[in-house]
Amino acid sequence: MPFEITRTVVDELARGRGNGRSAADELASWLHVGLAVEVSLPTEAEEVFLSLVGGSAASTIDDGEAATFAYAVATGSRPVTDDKKAIQIARSRFPDLNVCTTSDLLLHANCRAALGEDGLANCIENALKRALMRVPDEHLDRVVTLLGYERASQCRSLPHWARQGHGITASTSPIAKAS
Template identity: 50%
Template sequence: MSPLGSWLDDAASLVGDASIWVNLVATGRAEKILRASPAPHLITATARGELDAGRAKGRRTASVVAELIEMGLVNEVALGPAEEEVFLSLVAGPVSQTLDDGEAATIAFAMGSHSVALIDERKATNLCELSYPTLKVMSTADLLLSAPVRMALGEDEVADALFNALSLARMRVPDQHLPEVSRLLGPERREICLSLPANWRRPSGSETMIG
């Protein structure tokens, strides 16, 4: 088993914040990805509420997530009393030290349930490293590059999923995955993925960094 796959095989469950679901829906392969995952996927009621708020703006993520819940591929969960305390500690205080409600609820539930938190936002992941070092936090890119997903989709389809999430949802890619994501995309597609760092979008710079 590759290192990229082992974390997913060992996860009791995965709870994703709103941005994770936006990215997964943007891939166009959310159902396939969830079916490939050996761990159950969860969404907090708070994060789902954030997605529902996007319906008025014509965003379709909430509708797709609702379909995935109907299929039994995602379960909606609510915070318990102890998790509510963690949630409140993450949303109250100076802006520099607090998170939005969906991210806070995701972290709080993951802490209480020993789930893996799926979060892409840098501020939230940095806060977890400092305040909750025992919490396992992974990203959309971690999921897409995991061994079970790669085996189920194949390299070409994983590359398409990455491109869609990057170009349609502006997915953030953690630094450690930039070489592999760049390789899978190829020079033409990564050049138009504006959420990638500029030096990874430029064909010459990216090829130099990969080599």
């Protein structure tokens, strides 16, 4: 079953080309081979979309994430985003919505089986370096272990403390200590 990508996201990624980003080209190849399909925002999703983009900066998210969540709410699908603020707002507004991150997808057993350990490590490293993928705290240990400390230290989108090579565990994570 292909990923469903809203037209809003396709357009947003296309605008990123002017900033040297290649996500639109990568998405175009997914669309071409059928790994993804472009979908329109259903009429019943419009109110949710507008509620997510209208208001104070603290309570709104960008159009791409808003369209993704509105589509998911309307269709019962599972949204994928790495935007931390968007995830927090979605979990607050739609507690039953099961938000997924790129890390969730890449670390899934099916992806690991399809790519193998080396292929998965290369894929994650590319996502970290080229797309500046954000890795949720609960996946940092697995990602750093998979990459190894030397490769992880070169991935500037990982938190500084995760690139230090001292090991990441629930007891050493500054996030876990703050909780």
